[in-house]
Amino acid sequence: MITAKNIALGTRLLPMSFEVSAGEIVHLLGPNGSGKSTLLELLSGLVEGQGRVCIDGEDIQNIDSQSLARQRAYLSQQQKPAFAIGVYQYLSLSLSALKGADLAAVENAVATVCDTLAIADKLNRNTDQLSGGEWQRVRLAGVCLQIWPDINPDGRLLILDEPATALDIAQQSAMYKMVRMLADRGIAVVMSNHDLNRTLSDADKVILLKNGHCVSQGKPKDIMDVVTLEKVYGAQLRKVEIEGHTLILTQ
Structure with a gap:
């Protein structure tokens, strides 16, 4: 269980509380500047603000950095590689x-994650040879391996800040599949998202920010609902039913 109690950071994020259960996928929705990244930074423990974030009842500020790295993995918004390094070495x-x-479990985990994200053929490349979408999937593979249950029984939480950035439709589908695989293994996932329809189909819980x-x-x-989303985004929307699926479209 992940609990956030009255977390806040200046005017960037006003006090709020929520809980995330094991295996639950939570999407943060809201326009740019609504506080999604700030919330994720506070949840990761890399930024200290007001309130408390606890993993299984223990305040993350009381957990040493190595132990925290075993319990939660955090993907920040996309960054260019700071230096050239082999993809396999980066994942290591x-x-x-x-x-x-x-070792065998690690190799199986790497194979599963890389196959799911379609980057198995990139392992012998350097990071400076990757496209934006390839680099984003390598970064995603890294954080997934960090808390992969077969090799890390302490893994509890996966935090993703706009993980779909630079991914095409097929790559986004692979990313959401990867997230669900981890959730099905008991990992709590909190991620920011801009695709309302993906949130409708993939999220277990939503937090709307503005x-x-x-x-x-x-x-x-x-x-x-359309009325709430229109107030949050300041855009005209409509909800339609297509072949049994609910979709939210812009007017």
């Missing part, structure tokens, strides 16, 4: 906190 760095992990405060939170079908 994500496993640095997992001392004593079984101007640094929480507008609403709950199940997608309960809170993602």
Whole structure:
């Protein structure tokens, strides 16, 4: 169980509280500047603000950095590679906190993650030879391996800040599949998202943000009504039913 109690950071994020259960996928929705990245930074423990974030009842500010790295993985918004490094070597760095992990289990985990994200053929490249979408999927593979249950029984939380950035439709589908695979293994996932329809189909819970405060939170079908979303985004929207699926479209 992940709990956030009255977390806040100046005017960037006003006090709010929520819980994330094991295996639950939570999407943060809201326009740019609404506080999504700030919330994720506070949740990661890399930025200290007001309130408390706890993993299984323990305040993350009381957890040493190596132990915290075993319990949660955080993908920040896309960054260019700071230096050239082999992709396989980069992924190995994500496993640095997992001392004593079984080698065969690690190889199986790497194969599963890389196959799912369609980057198995990129392992012999350098990071400076990758396209934006390839680099984003390599980064995603790294954080997934960091808390992969077969090699890290301490993994609890995956934090993703706009993970769909630079991904095409097929790559986004692979990313959402990867997220669901981890959730099905008991990993809690909190991620920012801009695709309302993906949130409708993939999220277990939604937190709507605007101007640094929480507008609403709950199940997608309960809170993602057109009136609320129009107030949050300042855009005209409509909800339609197509072949049994609910979609939200712009006017």
